[in-house]
Amino acid sequence: MDGPILQIRDLTKTYKGGMQALAGVNLDIRRGEIFALLGPNGAGKTTLIGAVCGLLRPTGGTIEAFGQDVQRHWRSVRRRIGLVPQELSFDMFARVDHSVTYSRGMFGCAPDPARIEQVLRSLSLWDKRKAKIRELSGGMKRRVMIAKALSHDPELLFLDEPTAGVDVELRRDMWRQIDALRENGTTIILTTHYIEEAQEMADRVGVINKGKLLLVDDKATIMAKLGSTEARIELAQPLADLPPALTPYQVSLERGGRTLVYRGGDGSGKGKREAAAVIKALVDHGIAFEAIETRESSLEDIFVDLVERGEVTA
Amino acid sequence: MNLRGALAILTNELARFFRTAFGSILSPVLTTSLYLVVFGAAIGSRMDPAQFGGSSYGAFIIPGLIMLTLLSESTSNASFGIYMPRFTGAIYELLSAPVGVAETLIGFVGAAAAKSLIIAAIILGTATLFVDYEIAHPFYAVGYIVLVAAAFSLFGFILGIWADGFEKLQIVPMLILMPLTFLGGTFYSIDMLAEPWRTVAQFNPIFYLINGLRWTFTGTSDVPIALAFGLTLAFVGLCVAVVAFIFRTGWRLRD
Numbered sequence: 107m108d109g110p111i112l113q114i115r116d117l118t119k120t121y122k123g124g125m126q127a128l129a130g131v132n133l134d135i136r137r138g139e140i141f142a143l144l145g146p147n148g149a150g151k152t153t154l155i156g157a158v159c160g161l162l163r164p165t166g167g168t169i170e171a172f173g174q175d176v177q178r179h180w181r182s183v184r185r186r187i188g189l190v191p192q193e194l195s196f197d198m199f200a201r202v203d204h205s206v207t208y209s210r211g212m213f214g215c216a217p218d219p220a221r222i223e224q225v226l227r228s229l230s231l232w233d234k235r236k237a238k239i240r241e242l243s244g245g246m247k248r249r250v251m252i253a254k255a256l257s258h259d260p261e262l263l264f265l266d267e268p269t270a271g272v273d274v275e276l277r278r279d280m281w282r283q284i285d286a287l288r289e290n291g292t293t294i295i296l297t298t299h300y301i302e303e304a305q306e307m308a309d310r311v312g313v314i315n316k317g318k319l320l321l322v323d324d325k326a327t328i329m330a331k332l333g334s335t336e337a338r339i340e341l342a343q344p345l346a347d348l349p350p351a352l353t354p355y356q357v358s359l360e361r362g363g364r365t366l367v368y369r370g371g372d373g374s375g376k377g378k379r380e381a382a383a384v385i386k387a388l389v390d391h392g393i394a395f396e397a398i399e400t401r402e403s404s405l406e407d408i409f410v411d412l413v414e415r416g417e418v419t420a
Numbered sequence: 421m422n423l424r425g426a427l428a429i430l431t432n433e434l435a436r437f438f439r440t441a442f443g444s445i446l447s448p449v450l451t452t453s454l455y456l457v458v459f460g461a462a463i464g465s466r467m468d469p470a471q472f473g474g475s476s477y478g479a480f481i482i483p484g485l486i487m488l489t490l491l492s493e494s495t496s497n498a499s500f501g502i503y504m505p506r507f508t509g510a511i512y513e514l515l516s517a518p519v520g521v522a523e524t525l526i527g528f529v530g531a532a533a534a535k536s537l538i539i540a541a542i543i544l545g546t547a548t549l550f551v552d553y554e555i556a557h558p559f560y561a562v563g564y565i566v567l568v569a570a571a572f573s574l575f576g577f578i579l580g581i582w583a584d585g586f587e588k589l590q591i592v593p594m595l596i597l598m599p600l601t602f603l604g605g606t607f608y609s610i611d612m613l614a615e616p617w618r619t620v621a622q623f624n625p626i627f628y629l630i631n632g633l634r635w636t637f638t639g640t641s642d643v644p645i646a647l648a649f650g651l652t653l654a655f656v657g658l659c660v661a662v663v664a665f666i667f668r669t670g671w672r673l674r675d
Contacts, residue, residue, distance in 0.1 A: 122675060159516040163670045181422065184518040195509030197432075199439060204432075211428025212517045254513070 109173060110134035111262055111293050112158065117167035119153050119317075127153040129317035130167070135262075135295060140288055142308035142325075143297045144409055150317040151297040152192060155264045159189045171262060185214055188260030192267040192297075194247045196254070198240035202231055205239060206253045213258035225253050229283065245276040252283070263287065265296040269303060281307055301406035315413050334403045335377025337368040337384065342394035351387045355380055366395075377402070425519040429527025430534075433501055437535045445539055448493060452485050452543045456550040459607060464551075472609060473640035478551030483633040484606025485547075486540055487568065491597050491626070493539050494569050498532035498576030499589050506580070506672075515674065521667045525574070525660070532573035533566070540565055553637065561636035567652050568629060574659035581672045600626040605634075610642040625651065 112135035119128040127150045135141050145151050156162045158169055160180060169176045171183045196205055206222055226232045229249040234242060239250055248268070255263060265284070269277040277300075284294060284307055298304055304311050305325065312322040321328065344363035356370040368384050371377015381400055388395060437444060460478030467477035505511040514524070547553065555561050583589045604626035610618055621627055622643075632648025635641035641648070666673065 159512075160674070161512055161515045162674045181518040181520070184516060187516070189512065189516045191509070191512050193509045195512060197436065197504075197508070197510060199436075200432075204435065208428050208432045209513060211431075212425045212513060212519060214422040214424045214518055216424065 111137040111172060113170040115168045117157060117169065118165045119157060119162065120165045127317050131319050133312065133319060133322060135293060138291055138293055139309040140284065140294045140307050142304035142311045143295060143314055144301065144304055144311060145314035146413060149314045151314055152266055155266055159187060159264060160184060186261045188255035188263040190251050190255045190265045190268055192270060194251060196239055199238055202237055202239060202250055203235040205250060206257050209254040210257035215258045222257065225256050229253050245272045248272060262293045265294060267297055269300065301409055313409060313412050320412050328408060333408065334369060335371040335381055335400060337381035337398065337400045339366040339395050340364065340397040341366055342396055349391050351391055352384060355384050357384060422518050422523050425517060426523040426526035429523065430531050433528060433531030434534060445542060448489050448539050449542055449546055452489055453546055455485055456547055460551045471612060473638055475638045476552065479553035479638065481607055482547055482551065482553050483637045484630050486543060487630045487633055488601045488606060489543055490536050490540055490565065490568050491572050491601055492593050493536035494532055494572035495576035495579060495593050495597060497535045498529055498573040499580035499583065501528050501532055502577050502580035503583055503589055521664050525663060529570065529573040529577050532576060533569040536569045537566065555637050556639035557636045564633055564636050567656065571652055571656045571659060574656065574663060578659060578662050581666055600624050604630050605642065606630055
């Protein structure tokens with residue numbers, strides 16, 4: 107099938123009391139990709155996932171997964187979707203293996219101890235399979251949540267803040283797990299607060315705020331469109347004014363003329379080229395400098411900028 | 421229908437029950453045994469069987485005590501069964517899984533009914549230690565007990581979805597079901613009441629349940645047996661309709 111694995115059109119959700127969580131979301135998810143949904147708290151990320159997975163009823167709009175309407179064909183669609191919610195939510199007194207087996211059965215799959223073992227081993231839970239969930243650490247509990255979601259081999263997996271509250275080592279481990287899932291052909295939609303996570307993992311990124319998707323694009327394209335380069339050049343002698351040779355570039359003087367700052371580019375390499383041209387101009391004009399520091403803007407800078415500016419067309 | 425899903429929920433709920441089987445079984449068995457000792461053996465030996473359709477008083481109160489257990493256990497098992505995942509957030513899995521009304525009812529209501537039937541069976545067995553009794557219509561008795569367990573497990577399921585706190589889970593069994601069961605003829609025949617209480621008692625729905633079960637045990641009843649069976653079936657139908665409405669609208673589940 108060549109069409110999107112998930113197609114969302116004009117999706118709205120207004121909760122009782124009038125709070126509008128989703129204000130007309132349109133989104134296509136491609137088969138096999140990792141899509142990162144970024145947004146501040148209360149942006150609508152979890153509501154969007156809930157609407158697709160059946161946790162809540164949308165107020166308006168349509169959602170199609172695998173080419174089928176998720177409300178009309180809920181049984182067949184839900185069998186193919188997995189969800190790892192943000193909160194650690196399960197029967198804490200259940201055993202790890204029982205809990206994962208239960209999830210597999212609930213999604214209509216025949217018992218398969220070998221598959222359960224495979225899932226538990228892949229998440230380093232096999233040694234803990236007979237432990238009660240309440241006895242596990244927070245990070246291990248989160249792995250159990252993932253194991254439960256993977257137990258029925260979903261083709262489309264939602265990870266709502268999968269690494270919230272886990273330490274750096276475990277987070278890296280989770281990223282490896284997600285990468286392995288992608289290699290197996292699973293389509294993954296993850297929400298995250300960690301922009302680094304999106305930058306590291308995602309093929310495409312969507313930025314949502316106040317129930318609206320502000321931007322959806324390939325990660326590399328976003329960086330190219332909205333990224334920038336900053337070069338800070340510490341001068342040997344302070345300058346009173348900018349030399350005329352530098353006026354074509356976006357440069358300014360800071361710290362009483364002792365630092366020449368270039369800010370520009372578009373993330374495609376233009377910024378680096380212009381910074382090099384600025385340095386060459388300094389050399390050509392005999393302006394001595396002592397140090398150079400360059401920095402590419404991160405997805406985080408772009409995200410903060412987008413959310414602060416508010417309206418950006420997707 | 422997703423039969424595997426229904427079976428998964430059913431076995432998971434039963435596993436939860438067996439994890440705490442000691443407390444779950446001991447408490448109702450002890451309470452009922454105390455009733456049988458105090459009312460059945462001690463006080464009951466001084467009661468005139470003629471007032472109770474020829475049965476000993478101990479045998480007379482057994483159906484009422486079984487009903488008391490069935491109502492309270494079915495309601496609380498089912499209400500806690502669905503309320504706990506709502507409370508902990510684990511309900512997400514049920515809502516996102518390919519399970520609908522039928523699977524949920526088989527799983528949650530079936531497990532709750534099975535638990536209360538196990539307890540009822542143990543109580544019936546325990547009762548033989550204190551009271552001599554016979555079951556006049558054993559097949560009807562089993563069928564009626566299963567029907568009542570299913571009806572009040574459904575009712576408990578609805579209660580567990582309606583409740584937004586543990587207090588509400590307790591209120592209905594404690595403040596409505598238990599008083600109505602006590603006043604519904606568990607310990608006395610309606611003929612022993614003076615007017616207007618005899619008429620008032622007939623507005624108590626539990627009165628019909630107790631008398632329906634009493635007929636299966638003793639062969640005598642204060643009400644026409646068809647009416648008791650019909651009312652119980654109607655209650656089951658009403659509860660199923662309410663559960664179907666809840667799933668169709670997402671009330672309290674998908675708000």
